[in-house]
Amino acid sequence: MEQRLIVLGATGSVGHTTAKVVRSLQGRVSVEGMVAHHNGEKLWELGRELNARWVGLTDLAGASRLKTETDGHGPRILAGMDEILAALADSPKARVLAAMSGFSGLIPTLAAIDRGMDVLLANKETLVAAGALVMERAQISGSQIIPVDSEHSAVFQCLRPDQPFRRIILTCSGGPFRGMTRQALAGVTVADALQHPTWNMGAKITVDSATLMNKGLEVIEAHWLFGARYSQIAVVVHPQSIVHSMVEFEDGAVMAQMGRPDMQVPIEVALAWPERWAIATERLDLAGTSLSFESPDDETFPALNLAREVGRAGGLGPCVMNAANEVAVHAFLEGKIPFLDIVAMTRAVVEGWKGPSGPLNLEAIQAGDRWARAMAQDLISARS
Ligand SMILES: NC(=O)c1ccc[n+]([C@@H]2O[C@H](COP(=O)([O-])OP(=O)(O)OC[C@H]3O[C@@H](n4cnc5c(N)ncnc54)[C@H](OP(=O)(O)O)[C@@H]3O)[C@@H](O)[C@H]2O)c1
Secondary structure, eight states: OOEEEEEETTTSHHHHHHHHHHHHTTTSEEEEEEEESSOHHHHHHHHHHTTOSEEEESSHHHHHHHHHHSOSOSSEEEEHHHHHHHHHHTOTTSEEEEOOOGGGGHHHHHHHHHTTOOEEEOOHHHHHHHHHHHHHHHHHHTOOEEEOSHHHHHHHHHOBTTBOEEEEEEEEOOOTTTTOOHHHHTTOOHHHHTOOSSOOOOHHHHHHHHHTHHHHHHHHHHHHHHTOOGGGEEEEEOTTOOEEEEEEETTSOEEEEEOOSOTHHHHHHHHHTTSOOOOOOOOOOOTTOOOOOBOOOTTTOTHHHHHHHHHHHOTTHHHHHHHHHHHHHHHHHTTSSOHHHHHHHHHHHHHHOOOOOSOOOHHHHHHHHHHHHHHHHHHHHHHO
């Protein structure tokens, strides 16, 4: 049966790879809707090519520009989050691929979950900021959350429903600065940080990979997705990005999922699950390939421990950390703060958080996110 798909974050790196997978699947998946922030030109091009029924821009000005620039032939154009949420509600049979970047993914992802729609989740920040709420709502509505992040897709593929696991072992490329000292890190540039050794991704996640905050976010994501205690989630640096992650079972057996570093596979796995569909990808050839593993350098890259700390403490700490990190990464990309300040500033915001530890409803999460963004902005202003 043909599957209907809505892509949130269609113009980004995961969005583009999803379009490639949809083309490769030749009719198995039809695109219902595509959402972006302000890149109307790209969204329109993709929407027309993939025959989407509608395209939506969250940015109102961008949407009205797109309406005037297009000739009326092609997908319906939606303007702003309210119209996008209404279209989501009108398509309860579609599945939603959540690939917006950052906290912006939370509201539409929750809306899809509340409708009982299956969510293919790339947007890890949603689970970091609001894991308890997201998982609780998914349980109530019966929405299935299928991971797209390559590490979590690997764990998802290795897990056996009836066999308890002992540990989840997330692999980590180590990013472009693996092996460097803090002294050397003090002088790295934006261009250096954007040179990921194995993956080609959007700017925010690429910088997160350089600080190792990405792995910290993924530890929290794994906690929520798989119900793992933090003590059960290990991280190992694996520079070749061939083993995407592993699961250790009670008897000591370890299952690993391997493949070339190519997001097409985890996207296809999520689309096809529990089946597997053929796609046109370059295949893994292990002959002549050396695989190596080492412990993360927590002294040089403190983000991983920060994420573990806030994850263990629970409450709104992960939401606050996520928001501060988003602001700090943005400031680094704009040349306003040096690389090492990203995690230092994020920690300072987390340590300044004295918010309530009451129920984590959406309002509290949004308030925590706003507070952390304002606090992080203040720190940036004070430094510049
Ligand atoms: N890239 C990867 O290989 C990869 C792998 C695993 C997980 N992920 C996760 O997937 C998510 C997307 O990553 P990416 O690398 O694809 O990011 P990206 O290339 O930066 O693309 C982000 C997408 O989100 C849209 N967007 C940004 N801000 C928005 C807002 N405020 N409201 C609505 N839409 C917004 C962008 O639209 P415009 O183009 O209009 O700005 C774009 O379509 C992230 O959470 C990331 O951690 C990515």
